[in-house]
Amino acid sequence: MANLTRSEAEARSALIDVTAYRVELDLDQGATSFESSSTVRFTCAQPGASTFLDVKPHRLHRATLNGVEIDGAGFDGQRIALTGLSAENEVVVTATMSYSKDGQGLHRAIDPADDQHYAYGHSFLDAAPRVFACFDQPDLKAPYDVTVTAPPEWIVLGNGAATRTGEGSWVLATTKPLATYFFTVCAGPYVSVAAEHDGIPLGIHARASLREPLERQAEQILTITRQSFDYYHSLFGMRYPFGEYHQVFVPEFNAGAMENPGCVTLRDQYVFRGATTHDEVLTRSNTITHEMAHMWFGDLVTMQWWDDLWLNESFAEYMSHRTLFAATEFTDAWVDSSMARKPWGYGAERMPSTHPVAGSTAPDAQSALQNFDGISYAKGSATLVQLIEHIGDAVFIAGVADYLRSHAYGNASLADFMGAMERSSGKDLQSWADAWLRTAGLDAISLETTSDQGLITSATVRRTPPDLYPADRPHSFDIAGFSYGTEVFRVATTVDRNESILPELEGKPIASLVIPNAADLTWANIKLDAATVAAAPTELSSVPLAQARAVVWTALMDGVALAEIDPRHLLAVMATSWAKESNQSIINRVGLQMTLRIIPQFIPLSEQAGAYAVMAKAAASMLDQSEPGSSRALVAARYVATSSADEDLLRGWAFGDQLPEGLAGDSDFRWVVLGNLARRGAIGPIEIDAALERDHTMQGNLKALQAKASAPDALAKEWAWEQITGDHGRSNYELNALSNGFWHAADHDVLLSYVPRYFTDVPALSGRLGEDALARVAALAFPSNMVEQSTADQSASALARADLTASVRRAIIDADSELREALASRAVFG
Ligand SMILES: [Zn+2]
Structure with a gap:
């Protein structure tokens, strides 16, 4: 499969400039394929030179360059060679394209509730050529004119405002210059709720069978949208630039959402069918405002090449939490970041695949895709928090506004972003950026104190950079102490050496729990002292601040992953503290970690039933103590239902x-x-x-x-494995669901023979599934619950093979790394 390299992209953008796309799609051609016609106008800086156009058709009908037919020899299945270019050019390509079932390209799904069909376009990262012929790279931006023919009962949405011009005929308004990876068309019998805010037409849309929940939840979705627009308009000093703003909840979507300008696509599990929890609505709201941040950062100003796409995600991740906290009802958004997002990134830092936030070479498009992980999102956001601590918030926002104004409708790089920050701060940020952005790794932070007669007599903060990635990262954070539910001290500090004396702590009373980074400002592995770990079962629930409790929970869970804390001790903390927890991000994320990872991987098989019983008892107690019908009661009931015997x-x-x-x-x-x-x-x-x-x-x-x-029986496992790995036309979501279920059985004998089969059968899916979808299947189907040295040995053998695609290789590296953490813990604690 051709995979655009950075040097190819640089050569192509040096040679040509795309001035306009006209795309005509005919979606009224049955359930498996559609007709696509692209007319691309572009200039060439060196007349006579050659380049190529990207298209991945089912069947190519015709391609012409400046009116002259390109013969079949110029097409290799994915690229059309364009030779003898003029100063001004027009290439026209007509083709039959296949609908996808893997969420990439133009995905088509059937709703079993009513047998209605729905299509949506997902062009990220390099899937646009599965929809239309184009120069598929982020720095060749151009305006689009799109027309769509669709079954008469369908509606059509896209990047430009859609107008129905006749039965089944739709014209989309000319867009602003867009990168190819933002192209989308959503078409089907979607139902809609229309609204307006501050002159911006708004629409939310979902499958017809979701009409009732969509309408019931519309006001909440639209409120977050309105609040976010107001906040971003005032913060950036620049209005939303892409006309109408549609949010389409689409089926079988791989990611959370995609920031297509004017027409964001979101996974439709976000239209909650039944009772919903605070945590679920917070997560959806976070996604909504995250995609809105991209309208400026990513869409208006687009990264030059994929190696800088982290900056889009880091920025949107930071901005969504800031916006939720400052402008919406979700004032607990940063606690959610501590529980739901940062542990994801800390986990990624512990893996051999960890990488710097910025500056990974990304020699080609697919290798860049591998770095869309907890580093790019959560660590990137935390580094922006540290940047703000370093230069000040007003200076940071002024720099962002300068950056957006300077590169509007164009492209930019990390150097441009840091240049704007240096201009606005007047500071040389080179060494800061080298340490935080261009070096991988997570420093450990710990505090050592001595005391006398109940008072601290000396305090030393230790910063320990990882051996593999030495760096000199300055950390700004605070340290708080709590005893019997009262905060007894809090000091703020900036640590810029490996050992720092903190005189401001001298004379403070000793505390039962001492929490470095209590407000969770920095990015670090917080090593709690032994007394704090020991006191957690009795003291944690009395800490009055959810943010500080979140830091302790994360430190304990990381301690288990690092084989420093016995997983049974974490279970003991859960037994005493979880049922008393009031913050729902903490309740839900601790519950998820226990059921998905800690119990099945770190607790030996013979003790797992007992561990689930502890959880079930705590969940039942939480249910008893919650107001009937409340969000907290619902979370508790779900965990009783998950863990009860x-x-x-x-x-x-x-x-x-x-x-x-x-x-x-x-x-x-x-x-x-x-x-x-x-x-x-x-x-x-x-x-x-x-x-x-x-x-x-x-x-x-x-x-x-x-x-x-x-x-847990042999017949079921045989059927499921065949469904996952055989050719049954299963959608991406169906494969995920089957994989999610597969590795469960109290008696592992029924699973043993599938461990070696994973390493042969799953890599063989490459080519049948897009890499984005395959990455998820390969991760979910990995034998993570088979915590044996033999599983790790088989991973190692598989990774020595040369035939794994990038997604499969990365999924095995990461899952294997987590498995080895569990093996190490069991070696220490049994
Ligand atoms: Zn994003």
Whole structure:
């Protein structure tokens, strides 16, 4: 598969300048393919020279350059050679294109609820040529004129405002100059809610079967949208530049959302069918405002090449939390960042695949894709927080505004961004950027104190850079102490050496819990002192600030991952503190970590049932202590349903008996219950199919597949593995659901033979699935729960092979690294 290299892109953008695209799509040609016609106008700086156009058609019909037909020899299946260019050129390509099922290109899905078909375009990162012929690289921006023919009952949306000009005929308004990776068209019998804010027409859209929840949740979605527009307009001093603003909740979407200018696509699980939690609405709101930040940062000013795309994500990640905190009801957004986002990045730092935030070479488009991880998002955001600590907030915002104004509708690089920051701050930021942005790795931060008669007599902060990635990173943060629920001290400091004496702590009272980085300003592995770790089970729940509790929970979980803290101690903290927790990001993220990673990987198999029992008891206690019908009660009920071994209770809930308040008829909750029963082997395919009859929807289908794959018997595993690895035309989401279910069984014997098969069968999916979708399947289907040295040995052998694609290789490297953490923990703690 051709994969654009950086040098090819540089040569092409030095040679040509694209001035306009006209794209005509005919989506009324059946369920498997569509017709695509592209007319591309471009200039050439060296008449007579050659270049190439990207297109990945099912069948190429015709290509002409300046009216002259290009013969078939000029097309290799993905690139059309353009030779003998003039100063002004027009290339026209007509082709039949295939709809995708992997979320890349023009994806087409069928809603089992009503058999309606939905299409949406996803051109990131290099999928635009699966929709139309183009010069597919981020720095060849041009305006688009798009027309779409669609079945008459469909609506059409895209980057430009859509107008229906006749039965099934749609014209989209000419866009501003856009990079190819932003191109989208969404078409289908979508239902809509229209609104307006500050002169900007707004629309939200989803499948027809989601009409009721879309309409019920429209006001919340639109409120966040309005608040974010107001905030960004005032912060950047620049209005939203792309006309109408549509948010389309689309099926089977790989990521959370995509920032297509004027027409953002979001995963449609964000249209919550049943009872919803605070945490879920916060996460959706975060995605909404994240994509809006991209309208300026990424869309208006686009990175020159993929190696700087981290800056888009770091910026949007930072800006979304800032906006939620400053301008919406979600004043707990930074706590969510501490629990949901930073641990993702800390995990990524521990892997051999860790990389600097910026400056990875990204020699080609696909290698850049591998770095869209917790480093680019969470670490990048944390470094921006540190940059603001370093230069001041007003200076930072002035620099951002300068950067946006200077490069509007064009492209820029990290050097341009740092140049704007240096201009606005008047500071040389070279060494800061080298340490924080151009060097990988996570410093450890710890505090050592001595005391006498209840008072601190000396305090030393130690900063330990990782051996592999030495750097001199300055850290600005605070240190707080808590005893019996009271904050007894807090000091702010900047640490710019490996050992710093803190005289300001001398004379402060000693505290039961001492929390470095208590407000979570910096990016570091916080090593709690032994007394604080020991006191956590009794003291943590009394700490009055959720932000400080979040830092402790993350430090404890990282300590388990690093084989420094016994996972049973974390379980003990959970047993005493989790049920008393009030912050729902903490409740949910701790619950997820325990069920997805800590218990199945770090706790030995023989103790896992006991660990789930601890969790079930804590969740039941949380449910008892929550207001019936509240968001907290719902989270608690879900974790009871996930972890309980009480099959009578679970069966009762599955049949709707004695359900917690607000959960009657809630299909999603019923699937949580059924998922647990299926993993235990307490229900089989007949009961699962009966449940699917009651919930004949896209979500129901996925949950049924996951439940069937998780059944702990040989027949179920054989069926599921064949569904994942055989050629059954399964969608990306179906493969994810099957993979999610597969590695469950209390008796690992039924799974053992699939460990070697993973390393042969999953790499063989390459080419059948787009790399983006394959990366997810390869990660989810990895035998993470098979915590044995033999699994790690097989990973090592697989990684020695030369035939793995970039996505599969990266998925194995990362999953193997997590597996080795669990092996190391078991070696220390048993
Ligand atoms: Zn983003």
